[in-house]
Amino acid sequence: MALRTAEEYREGLRDGRKVYLLGNPVPDVTEDPYIKVGVETGAHDFLMGHDPEMREIAVMKDTETGEEISTYFEVPDVPEVIKRRHNLILKACYYADGAIPFVKDVGTDIMNGIKVASRLMGNKEYEGRIDNYRRYCARNDLSMAGAVTDVKGDRRKGPSEQESPDYYVRVVDETEDEIVVSGAKAHITAGVYVDEILVIPTRNLTEAEADYAVAFAIPVNTPGITQICRPNFRFEDTNHFPTPHPRRGHVESLLIFDNVRVPKERVFMLREWQFAQILTYAFAAFHRFTAVTYKIPILEFMTGLGMLAADANGVSKASHVREIFVNMIKYTETTKSLARAALYEPEDFGGSGLFVPNRLTCNMAKLFFASNFHEFVRDIQDISGGLLVTQPTYRDWENPELNPYLRKYMGGASGYTAEERLKLMSSLHHTVGSDFAAWHEVCTIHAEGSFASQKMMLMVEAPIEEYKKKAKTIVGLNV
Ligand SMILES: Cc1cc2nc3c(=O)[nH]c(=O)nc-3n(C[C@H](O)[C@H](O)[C@H](O)COP(=O)(O)OP(=O)(O)OC[C@H]3O[C@@H](n4cnc5c(N)ncnc54)[C@H](O)[C@@H]3O)c2cc1C
Structure with a gap:
């Protein structure tokens, strides 16, 4: 077929x-x-x-x-x-x-x-x-x-x-x-x-x-x-x-x-x-990488949306807003870099002859992404302003009696008409201010395994003995 x-x-x-x-x-x-x-x-x-x-x-x-x-x-x-x-x-x-x-x-x-x-x-x-x-x-x-x-x-x-x-x-x-x-x-x-x-x-x-x-x-x-x-x-x-x-x-x-x-x-x-745990671990090794991969376009989109909100409100050049931009870039690009880094050292899982992305890096990518998402959302909410949740809807815009008021009062920085600003706020509402946005926050924590599962994998995969050995050599310990 x-x-x-x-x-x-x-x-x-x-x-x-x-x-x-x-x-x-x-x-x-x-x-x-x-x-x-x-x-x-x-x-x-x-x-x-x-x-x-x-x-x-x-x-x-x-x-x-x-x-x-x-x-x-x-x-x-x-x-x-x-x-x-x-x-x-x-x-x-x-x-x-x-x-x-x-x-x-x-x-x-x-x-x-x-x-x-x-x-x-x-x-x-x-x-x-x-x-x-x-x-x-x-x-x-x-x-x-x-x-x-x-x-x-x-x-x-x-x-x-x-x-x-x-x-x-x-x-x-x-x-x-x-x-x-x-x-x-x-x-x-x-x-x-x-x-x-x-x-x-x-x-x-x-x-x-x-x-x-x-x-x-x-x-x-x-x-x-x-x-x-x-x-x-x-x-x-x-x-x-x-x-x-x-x-x-x-x-x-x-x-x-x-x-x-x-x-x-x-x-x-x-x-x-006896093999149930191996199966869940092997699945997670593949699936957590799927997760950190699919987050990349979402973060890029949200970063762009947040920056446009600042533009539309005329606050892009304010120093505290630029600080927020830096945080958003840092978060998005670090998540991307960690996801990509997991590609460079794929592992043969347990000698099975099948390859998975590097598990330590992959779990770090998911943990980093999930632990910082709410802060990222908070920053976008901050620069968007209260209109994020109080904005008039498209139905109001389409009402001929209300439309002139909205055109008059909903404008923002030059270059943004009232319609463009409201359209942008409407997407922002969906992304960081709606029922769906709350779904997204919960999804970030729990989907593909909640924090504890990544932390557990970090403890399993990290070269803990190597870290200790290096420290012992430098300090001169024989324990
Ligand atoms: C949007 C979304 C999509 C999803 N899609 C899928 C899917 O397609 N397929 C699928 O199979 N699953 C899916 N999941 C499920 C996801 O993998 C689980 O939500 C996640 O593993 C957490 O399990 P839980 O929801 O039962 O929460 P819980 O395991 O109840 O976690 C709640 C809290 O309890 C803690 N906890 C849990 N057990 C213990 C324990 N024994 N001792 C101490 N603390 C504990 C956790 O660390 C956490 O802090 C999805 C979840 C979401 C939110």
């Missing part, structure tokens, strides 16, 4: 999947006004394959059939793949007006993680299954979400100690050909507008928790799967000033498995509890 078009992607989503939003069933996710924003953002992963400007980076040849497939499916068996993947994700984000399309990267991050884990297990059957599954997705040009985060109940307790045994996804039955799973995964980005979902454990497990050591892939419309999602884009389309490019972004879901049957050829881990 050739690379699908965006319309074929949308058509594939009309498959009887069970999705709820605001308490009501959603008959067609491509038509729902909230979910549609995510569908159209995701559609860029399909537009790219047909756009002459993007094809060089977005399309590769299937090594067995010579057929054109999406570059997302490239196996990272040489270090150069990591660099190509960084470029692919970065360009895809610029192509989708600054947002990550997201419907192929997390899925392939999981495929790569599973391939690493199956090699480290020495399990050829699992490796063969994930290779077949990768071929199936590549040749049918499918979209995928990644379901890692369990609902988890009491965080102090492991899966087997919880009040409900279903707080973590687990195997509840097994026959010769299939397994049956129950449980729920939370915050699943794009889960309601992809073809397939890949599921892996979220943490290390004990022998008593072997039933929770399960990894598999499943079509979204499989009986027993229900997804509940909520709008992230309330209020946006009708009240904001129109822009040449529509708003982009994503929708998450609570993904429920109620006795879902999974054929064994789609199962990539079954009770090998």
